[in-house]
Amino acid sequence: MKRTKLVTMMALVLTLIMMITGCGSKAEEPAAQPAATPAAEDKDTSSEEPKASDDAQKSAADREPYKIGIVVKQMGAPYFDYAAEGAKKAAKDYNAEIISYTGPSSEDVNQEITFIEDLITQGADAILVSTADSTAIIPTINKAMEAGVAVFTFDIDSPDSDRLFCVTAGNSEESGAAIGESLVKLVEEKGQVALLTGGLGSETLNRRLDAIKGVLSKYPDIEVVATEACDDNFEKCVSQVENLIQTYPDLKAVAGVSSVNPPAAAMAIQSANKTGQIMSIGIGMPSQCSEYIDAGVIPELTLWDPGVMGYDAVAAAVNYMDTGKLPQNNEDYGEYGGKLIVEDNGTVGYIPSIIFTKENVHDYDF
Template sequence: MSSKLRAVCAVGLALIVGLAGCGKPKAKPEAANNKRTIVFVFKLVGIPYSNACQKGAVQAAKDLGINVEFTGPAKGGDVAGQIRIIENQISRGVDAIVISPNDPNSVKPVIDKAMAKGVKVFTWDSDAPDTKRIFYVAAADDVGIGSDIMDQLAKDMGGKGKVGIMSGSQGALNLNQHVDGVYKALKKYPDIKLAKPILYNNDQPQLAQSGMSGLLQAHPDLGGIACVSSPGPPGAARAVIASGKTGKVKIWGLSLPSENRRYLKDGVVNGLILWDPGKLTYLTAKLVNDYLDDVKPTDGMEVENIGKLSVSDDGVIIMPGVVITKENVDQFDF
């Protein structure tokens, strides 16, 4: 009895796989409206940063008259999920895929495969340098951002004191590179000492705050903190306010202005290093669209509303970033 039933199931399974194998490829979905489709694959969807990017993508779709879609894993650091999504887009046969890889090595096989199948692949926000991707659009390099944060912090600390570092998850490559940047810059300031341990907030505001509170207890003489992921500065600010150390502990970091507006104005957070994610995505969509029309980006080209781009030989396109302080925070609406 039981083995018969199992046989039925096995036949069912075989049927499914078999049907799948025999099926014939149908027309591309885009054929319906004949528009070009560019898909952005985020590191993670459903967070403010990706949202700000999506606004730029929507605007670009409108201005350029193309389809721009966005997708990405729903949980942080989901490298496998991201590959799965890219595979999906390849079988869908879109015109171009723009990726912000969670990990540069992991996407190599799938990027090379996409290129071989005629789907153009680009990266933005984070790079995958050793792949066949066509170009990479960034606001700054990952290590450079860390150094910039540390330099600004050192200036505000007067070049001496104790400094802490707060990152997001221990597994995130770009964050680890930011931290490397902070270390690198730290070497220039012999009078600044590192306060251990390095805090990891796992991208959760609560952990950012409690971690910072702990660090303030462990190092009562802490002079500043460099935060390399977005929940960092507001979380650190709340901890600093709660312990009445506003102004004594300087906070610089990578975060969105909307999350920090109040803290910047109150002088708890000293400044942010960032770029406009919407503009970055808009620019990327435009450059990719141009590329598909056979117009290639050139070094030093001026782009309206954005500024002068630097384009290097290995296909890295850098858009100028911004330093946000309480003076200019109201100019940014993301």
């Protein structure tokens, strides 16, 4: 009897074990997968573009600092001093080293060529150039590119060279047309005006000049009496405007397309006691022009932040060396650098322009 009960109990235990094992096996079977959608079936992932996060990009901290050389068209000019500050900040943020920030004391493309060739010899990874002559610099830029140096231009472009990208301010035609329209309004569509520029070899400045002339050509009662180039030399520009004032006693306004022009013209106008009779406008720095804006010699001024330009140029060069990619539209360089405007996937990026008047000129420190 006892034996029968024992056998019966063992049989029950064995049956329970088999049931438990069967349930476990059923749980381990893979769940049925839903049928693939036609889109999923047809998708070929072998040729997908990698996402930005998948790029083989080294973090700045994991590589040696890039060596960057910067050549500007005029050392000592406040405009380029501010650009240098922005460039140095970007170099710190992006793990790069500015091995040289140099240029001639007055515009001289031959000296710029020598500086660029020296940087090639020094083993620069990238060179940033703001040139006095967009055409004469071409062979040297191309030589640097052939040597494996990443060449970017900033402020003043050399579009026919092999340079990779240019970081500059508002489209030359747009900024020139804006100055022309302001000039027309200020002189009330009639009278004698003079135009000023930095160097006649600069394609950017020439395009800006042409845009001003294009606007003025629509007003037959406005006479352009002269176009003067000062090679971005402040004293030379002051002297030129003094001569214009003496030569054209009915002169009503002077418009300049280089940042040297408006303050130099304003100084000459004040010295000749012509405040209120002759106006100075154009591209200029608030720090150099605020006193003349307050005095009414310069009614308005146009510029961009040269520090942002220097920052974005360095950031663009470093990003290119890290990823092999040039800036795209709305490329974001953070709180300081802001966003670049790149039209039609081109090779020129614009930073925004600012209009300065009595109301806001003291809000800026460059």
